[in-house]
Amino acid sequence: MSYPHLDAYSRLLRGAHEAAVTGRAWPEPPRHLIKASWGRSLAAGVDPEGSSAPLVCDPARIRDMRESHPLQDLLPLLDHTLSGLAGETGHIMIVTDGDGRILWRDGASATLRRADQVGLADGHQWTEGDVGTNGLGTALATGRPVHVYSEEHLMRVLHVWSCSAAPITDPDSGRVIGCVDISGIARTLHPATLALVAATAKLAETQLALRMHERDERLRRRYESLHGRPGILLSPTGRVISGDPAGGLGERVHLGEQSARCPGRRMILRDGTVAQIEPFSDGFLLRAAPSAAPQPLTLTFLGAGTPSATFSDRDRPLSLRHAEILTLLALHPHGLTAEQLSFHLYGDAGNPVTIRAEIHRLRAQLGDAIAAKPYRLTCPVEADFLTLRRLLTASDPGALSRAYPGPLLPRSESPEIRRERDELEAQVRACLLREGSPEDLWAYAQTCNGRDDYEVLERLAALPSTDPRSAAARSRLLS
Structure with missing residues (x-):
């Protein structure tokens, strides 16, 4: 800290926090790490008056999630290194997966009971987008060890907590697979806590690297035995x-x-x-690779992710405009002129010259997959939205819920794509409400439109009170 006294820093934080949550100019901002985290959290819609982290995992699944996680075998190492310190100082040790979901925790029983009140418990998710600035979520967001002191948390209910956390990166995949944390309700943690947590994360990464090299060596020996x-x-x-x-x-x-x-x-x-x-x-x-006929063009356009196409065994992320053009060509297999494409994309304000330029850029990526006069796709097309159309005629709600991660190109303002998107959404929703199981409805409730769907949430809220999906649905209905 650049402030010599915690009292002075707390006063600064209280003023900055009040300004941040009310949208006023900050009298004096907190340190850059916290200011940036508050900005990300508020942009994600986190409520500073929230009361708990969300429960995102069925408690019955926690054991399977633990057993399949790469940190499972390293838990004794983490426990030996940190949980003793946590227990002796009245703190708790927490280990999450790469998505911020708590899989393990240990430490002082009184602090564990306090932790239950804010969702600092198994199955709850602690990303910045869920609970705002916090040690676990901010460490995952920044990819480095982080200490978050008391009033630095965005949610007021967490102002009695302080925490030190460090992400753990898998040397094999290069991805962050978890986070280790020491949290407590003391006003601040010992200055050495962050260094110890960071060292523990590095120790876990070293063990993962050793095991990776052992696997590599076994695989290399099998490879070298090939003629x-x-x-x-x-x-x-x-x-x-x-x-x-x-x-x-x-x-x-x-x-x-x-x-x-x-x-x-x-x-x-x-x-x-x-x-x-x-x-x-x-x-x-x-x-x-031996020579072979070109593969189909595969389009992945449903949901909030980046639209992508696979052609000639190569994955390509697409701009929204290129994804819109391919959607329209897939929906019109006999082809469209530049004027027709322009009208479908822009309405009366469209310009065919713009379309021809975009098609030229798109053909630079996909080559002979797009023909001209009229513009049309010359190869077999496998599109997730076309697959969804076929599933809607099969009346299989289970397959439908698995195939529907969200709307077709949700950012598109194309008149025709909006009509197609709305029609698909309405048919999927109607089918799941009519024939879907609780699992199907819960899967739909994870999509951007289903998350706040009152009728879907009412169905889920009617499940037995012991079902975590019922509690989650009731919480959304009340929010």
Whole structure:
């Protein structure tokens, strides 16, 4: 802290906090880390008067989540390093997954009871977007160790808490897989707490790296037993282990989420060559790909994520405008002129010249997949919104709920896409309300439109009171 006395810093924080939550100019801001976190939290819609972190996991699933998590085997190490300190000082130790969901905790029983009151317990989620500035969420947001003192929390109910947290990065995947934290209701934690928590996170990462190298060595021995060592050996996460002595592929090959489910999938490497990925033991082999007919164009346009297309075994994120054009061409398989595309995208204010320029840029990515005069798709199309259409005719609410992560291109203002989006949304909702199970309705309630759907939430709220989905639905109805 740059302030010599906590009393002075607390007074500054109270003034800054009041200004931040009321939208007034700040008299004097807190340290930059906290100011930035408050900004992110308020932009995410966090209520400073909230009372608890949300429960996002069915308690019955916690055991399975723990057992499948890569930190499960390291829990004794984390416990030995931190929980003793937590118990002796009246604090608690917490370990989350990479999404901020609490999987483990231990420490002083009195503090654990206090923690239950604010959702600092198993199955609750502590990202900045859920509860605002806090040690766990801010460490995950910034990717570095963080100490959050008392009034630095955005939610007032957390002003009696202080916490030190550090993220844990998996050296194999390169992703943050969890966070370790010491929290307490003392006004402040010992200055050494943050350093100890950060050292514990680094110790966990070291152990993960050792285990990764052991797995690599076992995989390398199996690879070396193959005659001629065909192909390039990759780990399950795409790290290059052997077979690329010149280093042309770099440290890692981006496999995409479909590689494990699609043996023989093709991909274009950094040098422009086409390779085929095949499962090998616990990893993959990259081999030279034989010539084959072009693959279908696969479009993923449902939900709030970035629209993407897969063509010739290559995943491509798309701009909204390019995604809109491909949507319209998929909905009109016989083709559209530039004038028709312009009208469908912009209405009467459209300009065909703009469309021709966009098509030119899109063909630079997809090549012969788009023909002209009229503009049309020349290859088979597999689109998630077209699949959804087929499922709607099959009256299978389970498959429908699994296939519907959210609306079609939710940011699109194209008149025709808005009509298609609204029609799909209405049909999905009607089918799930008519025939869907509680699981189907709960899945729909996780979409952007379903989250605040009164009728859906009423159905879920009517579930037995012991069902966590009932409590979550009632909470949303009251908010």
